[in-house]
Amino acid sequence: MSSKRHSILPAVSAGPKPPVRFSSSITIADSALLTGTNLITISTESVIHPRAKLDSLAGCITIGRRCVVHERTTLGAIGTSGKVTEQAVTLGDYVTVEVAASIEAGNTIIGEGTTVGVGARIGAGAFIGKHCTLTPHTEIRAGEVVPDFTVVYSNGMRRMDKRGVADLKNKGQARQIDVLRRMIPSNPAKFT
């Protein structure tokens, strides 16, 4: 009996190492998974949690400033179309992608300050406006346009966020990143 516990998941194929452009102030966990052939750009102070998967096979991935990409998320998942575009996924500044959310490739754009909830799925080519909230398990169809300040909740119901707390939220995000930087050991060298 071996005392070591083996994962039942198949070993992840290493694949090609994608070209990356990292800002010097980012935090990226050692066990984050970057694959694909196109450029992955991560801007100032963004945080990539362990086991987040960034796949640039279908186009470039660009992550803005002070974004937080949580565990087991997939950015640039190859959707049903399988189309290759120049930009696969673009995250604006202050975007939070929560645990197990998946964003398909295909010029998908997430606007500034938007929160993508736990387990949400965003289809290829969707355009999410600024400061939106996609509650857990929201599904956005491919190519859909979600205007700024929209809250998508309860199986696709929509309403407008009228709290006017966008600035406050951004400040909170900055504080959270401060904490995360101390908690997640960063190893950008592994990916460059």
Next chain:
Amino acid sequence: MAPLNPYTYIQCPCSDSASLGRPTDLTSPTSADGDEDNTFDPRAPRANFSLYPLEYLLYCEDCHQIRCPRCIAEEIATYYCPSCLFEVPSSNLKSEGNRCTRSCFQCPICIGPLSVTSIETPPPSSTLLSPDHAATPHSTYSLICSYCNWSSTEIGIQFDKPNGIHAQLAKLRNGGASRLTAKERKERRKELSHRGGEAAVAAAAAVAANESSGGQDVDLETQFANLKLFCNSQLADPSAADNGFSSLGDLGFSSPSSLSRIMNLYTGGKLHDPRAKSKLGAMREALAADEGLLESNLNESSLITRLHQSDFLDTASSTQICSQPPNLGEPHLHGASRFNSSLRPVPYLLRTKRSKRCPVCRHIISKPEAKVQTTRFRIRLVAGSYIPSISIRRLNLPGPNGPAAPAILGDLLDPLKPVHFLLTFKNPIFESLKVTLGAPATTPGRFPSKVTVLCPQFDIDANTDVWDEALKDNDRESSSRSRRRAGTESQFQVEVGKIWERGRNWVSIVVEVVPASLKLEAGQDVLKEDEDVLEIPMFVRIEWEVENGGDDATSGPGRDKDQKEKRELAYWCVLGLGRIKQG
């Protein structure tokens, strides 16, 4: 098709009209011996209301009978708020209603809990705030839903203090204006009467124009106060009123005497007010807004244009409107909005903890702990600890050609092919049970399947202490194995009249079923919902003996101390075995 897990439902004897509300008669056998007409049909429409899983049933120890949610008398033990878990005394309930009056609110949009959050930044002047709020530097508070991001600022409501939200909210109208107090209302009325002294009667015609603007902001409360004041003044001084109908005298509904008579009916006062007799004369109707007249505003064009301009999602659903608490400060019906943007936070409805009594002997059979925070029960006589549980397993016997495939739950049953099911009866009580089973030879319904209970009569050993049993004998294990009557050597032969296997407090028996073919004959209706489910009704009769307690009144000196009392319980149950393959 969704796979079907085998299930057992028990029919509470209360639905049997013969034993309604009474314990089953121990002397007259209610068993199904030969009485084919009484076979319980699980597909009968009424059966839906009397079948329960064992876990739902309670048991009355005094009547020795199963009690289901239908035959139980409930009593409310405590009222409490599900959000803050505070107990609400029932006296408060009468005065303050059935909602939490602390700071517990639900989101009117998504029913999520609202939390009180301070608004740090000074709100922009565009929000509907009274000027004095803008001047004060201290922070204000709002209710915020963390799920859908609804905020009470959307309806223009902010709070000065973070506690006592319920009381603060009650004083606020949508938009932040505070509700009129009785004093303010009086002042406003005075103002009105100054403006138009001659308003009384002649105003009626002129009302239309100025009322359409002024009448709209009359809220329910103000209208009621106006109307009440007017009626009181009429009752006090009917002679001042228009006496046009005085000839009708006491007959009309609007005469003071009949009104006071009606009021007396409700208030329980004396039938006739002596004063009323002296004052005869009709009351007139309210004619102006300050007398409580509110004109119907049938012109809804502004609302319709707003509906045209808005999205479907902006309108409130009927559930949202229904869950709105009554708000006295809101405009009258015709001014009431159908939009999401006017929904107010919903205070949590109170919940109850209930104790349950047997309706026959009034003994308590379930009583929760009085403290709201605990989920334990002081008394809870669940049926599961009095009557045997029945679990069902498909039995795949090795056929003549090789070993059987492992039985998979939810497998479809092949029509016209015999299948075996293993029923395991587990005895929860400390006496040994004698079980008698009765099942009709064919299942009721359009597709009769053949049913054979191979061993309809057996005993189950008492539910003795596990450790006692284990320590009693070392070779117990071998002896328990040998109890398998069918015998391991004889290739699991199913024998009629023999128990399949028995253990410390359980017995397994075999039921053979030949599922019916679901082929529809010409002229037959299509298969109804769940008609392919193989359900067999089974009558269970259990007998056991209990020691006669020494304190029992019947145990006289002549009686034997060791005499045992015989108990019996009989009920129908339904075994859902699986779905029959179609076509």
